[in-house]
Amino acid sequence: xxxxxxxxxxxxxxxxxxxxxxxxxxxxxxxxxxxxxxxxxxxxxxxxxxxxxxxxxxxxxxxxxxxxxxxxxxxxxxxxxxxxxxxxxxxxxxxxxxxxxxxxxxxxxxxxxxxxxxxxxxxxxxxxxxxxxxxxxxxxxxxxxxxxxxxxxxxxxxxxxxxxxxxxxxxxxxxxxxxxxxxxxxxxxxxxxxxxxxxxxxxxxxxxxxxxxxxxxxxxxxxxxxxxxxxxxxxxxxxxxxxxxxxxxxxxxxxxxxxxxxxxxxxxxxxxxxxxxxxxxxxxxxxxxxxxxxxxxxxxxxxxxxxxxxxxxxxxxxxxxxxxxxxxxxxxxxxxxxxxxxxxxxxxxxxxxxxxxxxxxxxxxxxxxxxxxxxxxxxxxxxxxxxxxxxxxxxxxxxxxxxxxxxxxxxxxxxxxxxxxxxxxxxxxxxxxxxxxxxxxxxxxxxxxxxxxxxxxxxxxxxxxxxxxxxxxxxxxxxxxxxxxxxxxxxxxxxxxxxxxxxxxxxxxxxxxxxxxxxxxxxxxxxxxxxxxxxxxxxxxxxxxxxxxxxxxxxxxxxxxxxxxxxxxxxxxxxxxxxxxxxxxxxxxxxxxxxxxxxxxx
Numbered sequence: 001x002x003x004x005x006x007x008x009x010x011x012x013x014x015x016x017x018x019x020x021x022x023x024x025x026x027x028x029x030x031x032x033x034x035x036x037x038x039x040x041x042x043x044x045x046x047x048x049x050x051x052x053x054x055x056x057x058x059x060x061x062x063x064x065x066x067x068x069x070x071x072x073x074x075x076x077x078x079x080x081x082x083x084x085x086x087x088x089x090x091x092x093x094x095x096x097x098x099x100x101x102x103x104x105x106x107x108x109x110x111x112x113x114x115x116x117x118x119x120x121x122x123x124x125x126x127x128x129x130x131x132x133x134x135x136x137x138x139x140x141x142x143x144x145x146x147x148x149x150x151x152x153x154x155x156x157x158x159x160x161x162x163x164x165x166x167x168x169x170x171x172x173x174x175x176x177x178x179x180x181x182x183x184x185x186x187x188x189x190x191x192x193x194x195x196x197x198x199x200x201x202x203x204x205x206x207x208x209x210x211x212x213x214x215x216x217x218x219x220x221x222x223x224x225x226x227x228x229x230x231x232x233x234x235x236x237x238x239x240x241x242x243x244x245x246x247x248x249x250x251x252x253x254x255x256x257x258x259x260x261x262x263x264x265x266x267x268x269x270x271x272x273x274x275x276x277x278x279x280x281x282x283x284x285x286x287x288x289x290x291x292x293x294x295x296x297x298x299x300x301x302x303x304x305x306x307x308x309x310x311x312x313x314x315x316x317x318x319x320x321x322x323x324x325x326x327x328x329x330x331x332x333x334x335x336x337x338x339x340x341x342x343x344x345x346x347x348x349x350x351x352x353x354x355x356x357x358x359x360x361x362x363x364x365x366x367x368x369x370x371x372x373x374x375x376x377x378x379x380x381x382x383x384x385x386x387x388x389x390x391x392x393x394x395x396x397x398x399x400x401x402x403x404x405x406x407x408x409x410x411x412x413x414x415x416x417x418x419x420x421x422x423x424x425x426x427x428x429x430x431x432x433x434x435x436x437x438x439x440x441x442x443x444x445x446x447x448x449x450x451x452x453x454x455x456x457x458x459x460x461x462x463x464x465x466x467x468x469x470x471x472x473x474x475x476x477x478x479x480x481x482x483x484x485x486x487x488x489x490x491x492x493x494x495x496x497x498x499x500x501x502x503x504x505x506x507x508x509x510x511x512x513x514x515x516x517x518x519x520x521x522x523x524x525x526x527x528x529x530x531x532x533x534x535x536x537x538x539x540x541x542x543x544x545x546x547x548x549x550x551x552x553x554x555x556x557x558x559x560x561x562x563x564x565x566x567x568x569x570x571x572x573x574x575x576x577x578x579x580x581x582x583x584x585x586x587x588x589x590x591x592x593x594x595x596x597x598x599x600x601x602x
Contacts, residue, residue: 012059013046014090015076015097015104015145019122030121032148035133037121040145041106059088059102076101077157078144100162101145108147110161112137112201113154114183118147118161135160136185136201139215152185154199169203174217175210179203182211191236192216193271194256216257216271220284223259225274227369227431228267229417231285232259232274240266247273249430249457281372296364298377307346309360311379311396312353317346319357334379335359335396336411337531338471359396359411366398368414369431370452374401375414382538383547383582388413388452389465392582393531410531412469420454423472424487424509425461429454443467443487443509461489467509474511476525479518483511483525499524500566527567528581534569544574545585560584 013021021042022028028039062072072087073080075095086099108118113136122145123133133142137160147156169179174192182188182202189196190213200213222233227246238254245252246269252258259274261267274280299307305319311334321344331340333356344357364377370388375398383394386409393410400407420429424443431454439455439462440446446464455462472485478498488506495504498518504510511520534549547569550556555564556578565580572578579585 011046012044012088012102014059014088014093014095015044015101016090016093016095018042018044022122029124032133036124037148038124040104040120040122044103044105058091059097060091061099062087062089062096072096074098074101076145077142077159079140079157079159098159100158104145104147104158104161108161110147110156111163111167112156112161112181112183113149113152113185116149116151118149118154118156120158121146121148134199136199137161137163137214139200139213154185169214169217171217173221174212174219175205177205177207177210179205179210179212179217190216190256192219192257194253195272219257219271219275221286222262222288223274223280223283223285224367225259225269225279226367226372227269227279228261228265229367230261230263230265230267231290232269233262234258234271235260238268240268243268244457245270245273247276247279279372298362298364299360306349307360309346309355310364312348315348315350315353317348317353317355317360320345320347332533333359333395335362337393337395337533338412339475362396362411362415365401366414368398368409369416370409370413371400371407373405373407375399375409376401377411383532383536384408384410386410386413389469391466391531392529392586394533394536395531410469412531413465416454416468420468422454422463422468424463424485425456427456427458427461429456429461429463429468441467442489445508470509470522470526470530474525476511476520478520479513479516481513481515483513483520485522486510486512495519497521497524523567527569528583529567529569532569532582546572548572558584 019038019040022038022040028041030037030039074087074097075093076097087096088099088102089096104120106120108120110118123143133146133155134140135142135146135157136154137156140157142155142157145158147158147161148154167181171179180203182204185198186202187196187198188202188211190202191210192212193216197213200215202211203214203217204211219234222231224231234257236257238252238258238260241254243252243254243266244250246267248270250270252268252270257271259269259271298311299309301307302316307317309317331352331354332338333340333345334353335355336359338356340354340356346355346357346360348354362377366375366377368375378397378399380395380397383392384397386393387407388409391410396411397408398411398414416431422429431452439453439460441453441464442461444464444467453462453464454468470485474483476483486506487509495506495510496502497504497520499520502521504519504521509522511522511525512518532547534547536547538545550565550568550570555566556570557563558565558580559577560579561584565578567580570578570580571582571585573585
């Protein structure tokens with residue numbers, strides 16, 4: 001930011017001081033859709049105030065540079081907008097303000113909305129969040145200062161309200177002809193997003209039948225979203241018919257603009273769904289080469305069935321098919337921590353390091369539907385927290401490649417693709433992005449604002465990630481056969497757990513032996529923390545927690561629940577306390593809503 005030849009202080013009041021004065025002098029508020037706003041009806045000239053001699057809030061004009069890092073955050077509208085914007089700096093508040101936010105009259109007729117006056121408001125709170133109030137021009141949320149039309153229920157932020165270039169837009173990447181501003185708020189269908197949302201202003205082509213939202217004019221051409229492994233490119237017409245959106249699951253109208261796979265997959269996404277926050281990483285990838293490391297394998301193939309894995313590079317590993325020769329059911333995969341009950345495994349030729357074949361083939365880098373940034377596979381020497389299933393886990397973790405993002409997910413949650421074929425249900429399952437409309441999990445009956453869920457498009461079946469990642473096949477010492485995970489929606493009669501000898505609820509899921517007919521509670525088989533192994537130590541400057549096997553003749557009494565720990569592992573803290581679960585150690589709470597009368601885990 002550079003000062004404009006160090007001009008003298010202006011005679012304008014800073015927006016913060018102006019807002020405080022509006023609060024003191026006959027506070028006027030209005031409520032819009034459950035949110036409260038302060039009506040700013042005082043002048044922005046300091047000479048109009050009784051305390052005009054107050055020199056503490058002095059504004060100086062600065063020019064913004066055309067540099068991404070030089071953008072300044074405006075403390076009035078809470079945005080930085082595009083570079084090159086002129087700012088004021090207040091020597092008292094030590095804050096920057098857009099020139100448009102400072103020089104904003106209480107009542108304004110905008111070139112974007114010339115027929116009706118706009119009232120200057122400031123968001124101060126309410127029963128609902130402000131995120132449903134979006135600027136009619138740029139689509140950004142009104143989070144602070146904004147103009148509102150009570151006649152047309154229309155919002156504009158101060159920067160967009162002052163723009164003069166509303167008459168026409170030339171963007172050949174979106175449309176070959178000049179686009180002209182349609183000044184009225186009307187119910188028209190946008191040819192790009194296929195929506196008739198009148199919250200955003202429209203532009204039309206005078207030479208052909210083309211209508212588009214202003215926000216849709218600048219949609220990116222090529223993007224990467226979390227739901228698909230390949231890049232997507234924008235197209236105004238799809239070559240396929242009867243496609244369903246890969247994000248929301250609704251049918252796609254191939255006559256409107258959508259995003260489709262650049263590699264030829266029969267896959268498409270609505271333009272609004274593809275560019276939603278949390279699905280797209282906000283990067284335009286047109287003319288950007290794809291990273292070769294995205295296809296990097298986790299191992300080097302030395303010979304037929306012999307590999308060198310990146311996490312165990314000092315020894316070679318050999319592929320084995322008949323695992324019963326080597327394992328007695330007590331060994332676990334180093335990546336997913338699940339038992340080695342069946343299937344092929346890679347076993348170290350010099351030590352007891354082992355992998356499931358599928359886990360050894362996990363890619364080093366991947367894009368996954370659970371997170372909009374690229375993920376990197378890393379072995380973790382202590383247990384970590386999965387941000388999808390809200391469990392603590394050992395083994396390998398996919399961690400966000402962005403340094404500022406603390407996101408991590410275990411390999412089980414990261415293994416799901418955009419369509420999940422789960423053995424507990426005959427229909428494919430899809431990730432539900434809108435958590436407010438998500439169903440309660442059909443197995444554990446919980447409905448959480450934090451835990452994502454997979455849902456069936458054909459029936460009311462739903463799975464949270466905690467239940468979806470439960471192993472389908474397990475072994476237990478009380479039965480010589482393989483146990484399978486079952487769920488019966490319309491079950492009747494009594495089922496008894498072979499371990500605790502209490503009744504099981506088949507509607508909430510259970511393990512059973514198909515040959516013996518016996519049943520088990522899920523927790524009685526897996527425990528409270530099924531993905532944490534004994535011998536792990538978590539240590540920091542304040543405390544140390546050691547995971548020890550619960551195989552003594554006398555089980556210890558948990559210092560939290562005051563009952564004898566009945567699971568396979570126990571957490572021993574640095575002060576000698578024994579605690580039965582990681583949830584009790586760290587005070588983890590998964591807040592859920594009560595559903596259909598069932599008590600929910602918190």
